Amino acid sequence: DTGVSQDPRHKITKRGQNVTFRCDPISEHNRLYWYRQTLGQGPEFLTYFQNEAQLEKSRLLSDRFSAERPKGSFSTLEIQRTEQGDSAMYLCASFSVYNEQFFGPGTRLTVL
Amino acid sequence: AQSVAQPEDQVNVAEGNPLTVKCTYSVSGNPYLFWYVQYPNRGLQFLLKYITGDNLVKGSYGFEAEFNKSQTSFHLKKPSALVSDSALYFCAVRARGYQKVTFGIGTKLQVIP
Numbered sequence: 001d002t003g004v005s006q007d008p009r010h011k012i013t014k015r016g017q018n019v020t021f022r023c024d025p026i027s028e029h030n031r032l033y034w035y036r037q038t039l040g041q042g043p044e045f046l047t048y049f050q051n052e053a054q055l056e057k058s059r060l061l062s063d064r065f066s067a068e069r070p071k072g073s074f075s076t077l078e079i080q081r082t083e084q085g086d087s088a089m090y091l092c093a094s095f096s097v098y099n100e101q102f103f104g105p106g107t108r109l110t111v112l
Numbered sequence: 113a114q115s116v117a118q119p120e121d122q123v124n125v126a127e128g129n130p131l132t133v134k135c136t137y138s139v140s141g142n143p144y145l146f147w148y149v150q151y152p153n154r155g156l157q158f159l160l161k162y163i164t165g166d167n168l169v170k171g172s173y174g175f176e177a178e179f180n181k182s183q184t185s186f187h188l189k190k191p192s193a194l195v196s197d198s199a200l201y202f203c204a205v206r207a208r209g210y211q212k213v214t215f216g217i218g219t220k221l222q223v224i225p
Contacts, residue, residue, distance in 0.1 A: 002155065
């Protein structure tokens with residue numbers, strides 16, 4: 001257990017539905033990342049927060065994706081109008097001041 | 113744009129033998145480099161990092177990695193492999209001054225008893 005939790009662990013949804021995932025990072029870490037990982041690939045960067053500010057966002061991220069980190073604590077990732085291509089593992093990681101990332105267990109999304 | 117190449121999909125090594133998992137990178141400026149391990153049905157775990165200083169860095173579980181600036185490589189090594197080292201290994205890079213971390217596609221390490 002890295003100290004980073006994600007909820008839910010699994011989500012099955014129908015195409016066109018909206019989904020929201022939550023990440024609770026290690027409390028003293030002010031930096032938080034979201035990644036997407038598909039089978040046979042490494043994690044792909046989606047977005048980065050420092051405290052509550054979203055400072056960087058992948059150009060691959062469509063407008064259907066949005067992320068928030070209110071009050072610089074937990075973070076949410078929302079996908080609107082899901083598509084089958086969104087099926088993947090969504091990973092959250094919090095980043096220590098020593099440049100070490102601690103990953104959560106991930107949320108596996110299946111879009112039918 | 114930064115990138116990471118892990119040229120081997122799979123590395124097989126006999127238990128007790130030394131192992132090497134290769135990684136090369138491309139980034140503007142000086143890099144931060146990382147190795148992560150993913151065991152079956154478990155999340156990614158940090159192994160080691162290169163930030164600055166000594167080119168040979170030591171990490172968890174007896175692993176080490178050597179930063180070679182001229183060859184833009186950061187190969188992962190262990191002197192004596194264990195069956196329990198069998199897992200998926202990811203190399204990652206971050207450019208100094210930027211936050212985006214780019215991962216390789218991973219190398220599956222199989223340690224044969």
